[in-house]
Amino acid sequence: MSADKNPTRRSGDDLTLRRLVDRYGSPLYVYDLARVRTALEDLRASLPQPARIYYSLKANAHPCLVAELRRGGARAEVTSRGELAVALQAGHPAAELMYSGPGKVPAEIDEAIAAGLRTFSAESFGDLERIGAAADARGVTADCVLRINAAGAPGQAGPWTTGGPYRFGFDLDELAEHGARLLVKGVRIIGTHFVPLSNAGNEDVLLAELAQGVRTAARLRDELGIPLHLLDLGGGFAAPYATPGERPVYPGLRRALCAVLDEHLPGWRHGEPVVAFESGRHLVGDSGRLVVTVTDVRNSRGTTYAVLDAGVNHLGGLPGPGRLLPLAAQPLTALDRAADDTGDTGAADPSFVTLAGPLCTPADVRSRAVDLPGARPGDLLVLPNVGAYGLSASLPGFLGHPAPVEVVVDGGETVSATRLTLSRRIAEPRIAEPRT
Numbered sequence: 540m541s542a543d544k545n546p547t548r549r550s551g552d553d554l555t556l557r558r559l560v561d562r563y564g565s566p567l568y569v570y571d572l573a574r575v576r577t578a579l580e581d582l583r584a585s586l587p588q589p590a591r592i593y594y595s596l597k598a599n600a601h602p603c604l605v606a607e608l609r610r611g612g613a614r615a616e617v618t619s620r621g622e623l624a625v626a627l628q629a630g631h632p633a634a635e636l637m638y639s640g641p642g643k644v645p646a647e648i649d650e651a652i653a654a655g656l657r658t659f660s661a662e663s664f665g666d667l668e669r670i671g672a673a674a675d676a677r678g679v680t681a682d683c684v685l686r687i688n689a690a691g692a693p694g695q696a697g698p699w700t701t702g703g704p705y706r707f708g709f710d711l712d713e714l715a716e717h718g719a720r721l722l723v724k725g726v727r728i729i730g731t732h733f734v735p736l737s738n739a740g741n742e743d744v745l746l747a748e749l750a751q752g753v754r755t756a757a758r759l760r761d762e763l764g765i766p767l768h769l770l771d772l773g774g775g776f777a778a779p780y781a782t783p784g785e786r787p788v789y790p791g792l793r794r795a796l797c798a799v800l801d802e803h804l805p806g807w808r809h810g811e812p813v814v815a816f817e818s819g820r821h822l823v824g825d826s827g828r829l830v831v832t833v834t835d836v837r838n839s840r841g842t843t844y845a846v847l848d849a850g851v852n853h854l855g856g857l858p859g860p861g862r863l864l865p866l867a868a869q870p871l872t873a874l875d876r877a878a879d880d881t882g883d884t885g886a887a888d889p890s891f892v893t894l895a896g897p898l899c900t901p902a903d904v905r906s907r908a909v910d911l912p913g914a915r916p917g918d919l920l921v922l923p924n925v926g927a928y929g930l931s932a933s934l935p936g937f938l939g940h941p942a943p944v945e946v947v948v949d950g951g952e953t954v955s956a957t958r959l960t961l962s963r964r965i966a967e968p969r970i971a972e973p974r975t
């Protein structure tokens with residue numbers, strides 16, 4: 540008897556997932572709050588103390604995850620009205636939130652200020668002016684950190700490279716030349732903000748970038764007089780995505796970074812400046828799994844396709860349809876197969892299959908050559924490490940399949956099961972009718 544068919548060898552974890560699918564259907568996202576707590580503790584242990592950690596809601600704005608991170612002491616970084624609303628509902632005091640992102644429009648800035656939010660990351664002179672105008676109109680002052688597009692340290696890679704033309708943040712030379720434009724009514728500049736890279740699995744690369752942020756902030760303060768009460772060094776803490784593996788740890792980061800801070804900004808230990816970091820994927824990535832069902836297995840000219848009930852509408856829309864994920868699907872141990880294992884699936888017995896979603900577009904191929912011997916319709920597969928940039932970064936409006944149920948568990952206990960819906964409503968006119 541193979542391990543596959545022996546019920547006593549099935550892990551309790553697989554059983555739990557199977558029960559949840561029986562109950563709520565497939566596809567199904569399952570997030571574990573216990574893992575979120577552990578990730579936050581691990582990250583805190585890797586960082587200098589004292590330091591603030593902002594959770595970037597962009598990675599996953601599920602209210603239960605946001606609330607759990609708040610309970611763990613993280614603040615929240617929001618970039619839209621929707622994320623602002625979730626953060627407030629999760630119990631974050633508005634005054635402790637950071638609002639960032641390029642292209643903030645006056646209406647959303649005003650809404651944030653009206654809610655009591657006071658800290659913004661400003662991306663450009665225009666952004667600064669719009670923040671100032673909105674604050675001034677409400678008779679308050681907005682605290683702004685300037686997002687800096689600084690020349691990066693060598694060795695970085697990926698879409699977050701800085702130094703060249705870039706949509707995000709102030710260029711250093713523009714700050715040097717047009718410093719007077721930083722004097723904006725309604726704005727108090729309180730520091731600088733760096734987002735040098737993303738998903739850095741390599742500790743040396745990460746350290747080099749964060750250290751560069753510290754040095755640049757000190758230089759901007761000393762040479763251009765840019766205030767430095769809050770230094771947001773961004774992050775770049777990595778996590779595996781839709782593939783098995785462990786969240787990286789950064790055992791040497793704390794010590795090395797403390798030394799850099801001590802050298803350039805000795806006041807940091809008593810909060811001058813306050814040092815802050817941001818993280819999305821590292822905090823929630825490994826908390827989430829997606830269970831999917833194989834709906835069809837077919838062979839075309841030597842390639843075996845396993846069609847799943849979830850595609851770019853439910854996972855991995857962010858890189859864009861047509862981009863393959865380094866996806867790895869693990870079969871849920873299949874007890875039900877034991878009895879009917881001679882069944883004819885109508886397909887060649889595949890070992891390597893191409894995973895595809897159910898959407899009517901060639902762009903919904905998810906992954907090639909996944910090792911899934913004997914895949915057949917009805918099999919449940921688990922896609923690990925999809926707690927970040929999963930459903931919220933996908934294309935749920937495309938083709939109109941219902942969104943997967945999202946179940947939140949805490950250890951063994953189910954704390955929430957919800958389904959996101961898109962619904963059409965009558966639009967309110969932008970210009971309100973005068974009230975009588």
Ligand SMILES: *Cc1c(COP(=O)(O)O)cnc(C)c1O
Nearest residue numbers: 595598734737738817818819820
């Ligand atoms: C996206 C983003 C983050 C979070 O990135 P992760 O890679 O998920 O940690 C942090 N800060 C800013 C400004 C971002 O845009």
